[in-house]
Amino acid sequence: MKKSYLFMMAGSLLLSGAAIGQSSQGKLNKAPSAKKHSMFEAVKTGKKQTNTVQEKGALIWEDDFSDPNTWVMTNTSQPTSVDWVIQTDPSDVPNAAPELQPFNSSTASNGYALIDSDRQPNNADGDGAIVAEITTASAIDCSGSSNVILTFEHSYRWWQDTRGVRVSGDNGANWTEFEITNNAGYPNDQNSENPKVEQIDISAVAGGSNQVLVQFYYNDNDYWAWYWTVDDVRINEADQYDLVDEGIYWGAAGNIGVRVPYYQVPLDQVTSYDISGIVRNFGYENQTDVVYTAAVVSEAFTSSSAASTVNGFTTDTLPCTTQFTPGALGEYIFDGAVTSGAVDAVPGNNSTAGHDTMNVVDYIYARDNGLIDGGFFPEVAYEGGNLFDINQDAQLTGVETAFGPSLGDGIEVFGKLYSIDANGEFIFEAETEYYTTDAANDAGAVKTLVFSNAVALTAGTTYLLTVGSFSTELSLSVAGESPDQTSFLYGDLGTAGVEWYFTNSTPVVRMDFDPVNSIESASTEANVSIYPNPASDESNVNFSLENASDVEITVTDLSGKAVFTSTLNNAAAGEHTVAIPTAGLSNGVYVVNYTAGNAVATEKLVVNK
Secondary structure (H helix, E strand, C coil), X not given: CCCCCCEECCCEECCCCECEEEEECCEECXXXXXXXXXXXXXXXXXXXXXXXXXXXXXXXEEECCCCHHHEEEEECCCCCCCCCEEECCCCCCCCCCHHHCXXXXXXXXXXXXXXXXXXXXXXXXXXXXXXXXXXXXCCECCCCCCCEEEEEEEEEECCCCEEEEEEXXXXXXXXXXXXXXXXXXCCCECECCCCEEEEXXXXXXXXXXXXXXXXXXXXXXXXXXXXXXXXXXXXXXXXCCCEEEEEEEEEECCCCCCCECCCEEEHHHCCCEEEEEEEEECCCCCEEEEEEEEEECCCCEEEEECCEEECCCCEEEEXXXXXXXXXXXEEEEEEEEEECCCCCCCHHHCEEEEEEEEEEEXXXXXXXXXXXXXXXXXXXXXXXEEEEEECCCEEEEEEEEEECCCCCCCCEEEEEEEEECCCCCEEEEEECCCEECCHHHHCCCEEEEEEEEEEEECCCEEEEEEEEECCCCCCEEEEEECCCCCEEXXXXXXXXXXXXXXXXXXXXXXXXXXXXXXXXXXXECCCEEEECCCECCEEEEEEEECCCEEEEEEEECCCCCEEEEEEEEEECCEEEEEEEECCCCCCXXXXXXXXXXXXXXXXXXXXXX
């Protein structure tokens, strides 16, 4: 299957991203991922880096690949043409997206292990499977510790390749596999973090043994796959008690049936939100009295979970007992903390300030978190968007979206709204006016696509909102992650051809209820301008008459109530200016209507004092 490349940012490859699963109109089932092409492009990101090394107990063994003699490479590829290599240039990560290059492990510059399917001659599916391992040359002595953790730093780009680590406690006679990816569509993300820190409980295999071997294995399954880098491998004793606060999750199930967080919510769409804490037990003891407490900064709100059991070396989500309902416009920042009766080995990671933020705003309804971390650029005609639960009747006037960096110039882009019928199929409801892109100004920018007439949305209903194009040059940004079957793409993107697919990366496609979008500026044989706009104390309507005429200027608020009127009887030909006093008007949007004979104009006026 041919890869297609696109270059950006001083030659970096626009690759990387999220796998997508096939749907059948609305009711979705996981399916093989999309084609190996530039489905996903990378952009600079403000995404928080939370994937840091979790220090454990006493160090038993470590290796940073600075000495190649401490590792043994084996290869059963057909043909044998690609193997593991140990190299010292962190930038020599082939075909990596910008956020994966250079490899950002702790000691990449003194050596790291790399295997790369793209180095296979011919670079095609069916050109011979690459099957290779890299194994510790000498046995590791873990005889003094019954509970041990294997940690390593790595990064990868996935395409149908299987990778993982094997551990032996009997000097290689038997092995236990800990799989990381496989060719059955796992993982959801084609790109790992950089670096991704893996921590694996190997106590059952290696605890108490002095004949421990560690092996990293790779198989491209005879696909033209990607690569894997590995560095900074260590084995530590496990702590007895070590809880970690790994995040807060909030949302309302609504009609979607999945609790998805909304990062921007119009005040009239606010509902009560469930809050849960994500807790990881890095210790080897099961802890039976774990409590998660969430708080909202600046609000007199806290809620705790019931005391729960979190088993050793597992992660669990603990639901808090009280829902949170924002009461006004503003920013709501979540803090969290996990507690238990045990003395924690690393208490500094039991709480986190500023986990995440929900904004209650006037008009924007957003599923994305606003921290752009990539974008879709499949080089085919497509559309992409998100499901939204509507809690109160509303008038949808526009679609706010963030274009990606590789947006084509002069392409027509549209927004579409779908309802979902009883069979789970997406039913077209409305389409915005077409917008023609100006790549120089629109690439990477947030734009609003406007419906010709506001679309009535019904409370208790879920809608799909998308942005698309018939051009092959549409680039859409993504920000954050979506649960399965809550964000979608439509196009020739996978093995099912032109079809609906779901994606776990959240497109920046937002509902916009701003009534200003439905006010069209119009002009018929009129030369009218308004300045300043926005205005504070006063604005001016400037117009030009070719012939003497009666002129009427009326300013109304969005309810249609007139707040200012000026009439000029038999005004002379030439330039004229009429002052509109705005000091006594409330902040907001007003409509200026101008009539002079057969010439009419309608313009927006914003008052902002």
